[in-house]
Amino acid sequence: MSVLNLKDITKKYGELAAVDGISLDIERGKVLSLLGPSGCGKTTTLRIIAGFISPDAGTVEIGGKNVGHLKPYERNVGLLFQDYALFPHMTVAENVAYGMRYRGTQTSEIPTRVSQMLALVQLTGMEARRPHQLSGGQQQRVALARALAIDPQIVLLDEPLSALDAKLRLELRLELKEILRAVGATTIVVTHDQEEALTLGDEVVVMNAGKIAQRGTPTEIYEAPANKFVAEFVGRSNWLHGSKRGQSSDGVISYVTDEGLEIRTRAGRPCGEQGVDICVRPENIELVNGGEPEPAQGPEQNVLAGVVLDVAPLGADVHVVVELPGKNRLLAIRKNVGRSSVVVPGQSVRALFSASDVLIF
Ligand SMILES: Nc1ncnc2c1ncn2[C@@H]1O[C@H](COP(=O)(O)OP(=O)(O)OP(=O)(O)O)[C@@H](O)[C@H]1O
Ligand SMILES: [Mg+2]
Structure with a gap:
């Protein structure tokens, strides 16, 4: 049974549909990455689940129950919000305990639970410090401990690593993944960083302009993007434009680009006829x-x-950037295996790629 079920959620601000008919479910213990460009409605979706925003239409079910009438603190949801730092005047322990007090956890149980949570995020011994005495990475781990402390049915993490520098971000990403797996937390993690989404999520939901562009495993999203938006947004890609020329008996379809280059793709995938976009990774x-x-x-x-x-x-x-006839450019990424394999600017080359690696939209 799914822990969370969103049905046809819509939220408008004036004319703008920040969230435009989203339906989503998550099974227990799964981590779902919500990936999309700035302004596509990720935070709004999380705030609707948490109860800070009422949707104009649609329902939110948590644990099979419609929670539409429940206040945020009445929903069993652990939160780490994008713009929601730690309470600066509280110690680490008080920050972690905050949600528990609010939800009426037995006072006698709180210190044990705080210790457990700080051990989980490897901050044992830092109970008495205040946020300004912690590094950015440590602060994010306290915020994660606070979100998990209430033993929530679902954990919502909005850009949990965005405030950190690149190196720390990478380290904490793996740590976050391990912690979520270890506690078996059912989680939605929002990010606009594709690598983060593909690393953290059992599944990835790609959003565009308030709608779901595709949901799939990281492999599906990368290797079989459902549309041009997903192909462009996730991973790097080269684009050519052209029309279909014909199909041979061996299951290969030929296209001719606007510049007259022949591109072959495998039949059996969705592919158009005239004016198609041709994508190669x-x-x-x-x-x-x-x-x-x-x-x-x-x-x-x-x-x-x-x-x-x-x-x-x-x-x-x-x-390596290669210029093709007609001024089209092709990016090729090769493994750096030493001097001998390196091509130089001005060199004539042939770019080779398989028909099965060509996507048509
Ligand atoms: N209170 C509000 N009033 C008016 N418009 C809003 C409000 N909150 C959000 N929006 C608009 O709704 C859209 C979605 O916003 P949202 O914060 O959900 O985006 P996001 O995907 O989280 O983006 P980011 O990656 O930048 O955090 C944006 O165009 C935003 O400007
Ligand atoms: Mg946001």
């Missing part, structure tokens, strides 16, 4: 020296000739 593109003999080209293989425009070695990866 940069890591699926192989580069070979253009001076070498043309590789044997099977029906599954795409080959585009071009000239290297830019080479950027970025640690483990090398980002």
Whole structure:
């Protein structure tokens, strides 16, 4: 049975539908990432679940019960809000205990529970400190402890790592994942960072302009994006534009780009006819020296000739920009395996990619 069930939730501010007919359910113990650009309605959705905002339409069920009439503190929801820092005048222990007091937990039980929560987020011994005596990462862990302390039916985390610098963010991301798994918390974690969403979530919900653009496992979202928005928003992508030319008996469909380049894709996926957008992920593109003999080209293989425009070695990866005839540019991401494999600007290359790696929208 699902712990949370949203049905057709809509919330308008004047003409703007901040949340536009969202339906969503989560099973017990699952972590759902809510991913989308700024302003797409993520925070509004969480605030509706928590009871701070009443939807114009739709219902919120928690544990099978409609909670529409319940105040925030009457809902068994653990919160970590984007703009909702710790209480500066309270100690760490008082911050963690706050939600419990509010919900009428037996006073005698509170210290034990606070100790458990601080052990969980590895802050044992810091009970008496105040927020300003903690690092940003430690403050976020206190906020997480506070959200989990009330043993909530559902945990809502709104950009839990956004205030942290890149390195700390990465460390705390893994820690957060372990903690959520360890307590088996049913969780919605909101982020506009795709890597964070794909790492943390058992499933990812991609939102766009108040609507759900796609829900799926991280792999599904990345490898089989349902539409152009998801393909563009999650991961890097190259785009060409063209129309269908024909289909061969071996299940390969040919397109011709506006510049006259031939692109092959596998039949059997949804794909249009005229004026389609053609997408290739940069890591699926192989580069070979253009001076070498043309590789044997099977029906599954795409080959585009071009000239290297830019080479950027970025640690483990090398980002190579190739200019194709007609001024289109293609980004290829290759593993950085040493000097010998590196191409140089001005070099003629062939970009190779499989028909099965081509997405049509
Ligand atoms: N109280 C309000 N009054 C008017 N408009 C609002 C109000 N709250 C939110 N909005 C608008 O609703 C839309 C959704 O806002 P929301 O805060 O849910 O976005 P978000 O996805 O959380 O974005 P971010 O990633 O920037 O936090 C935005 O266009 C925002 O300007
Ligand atoms: Mg927000």
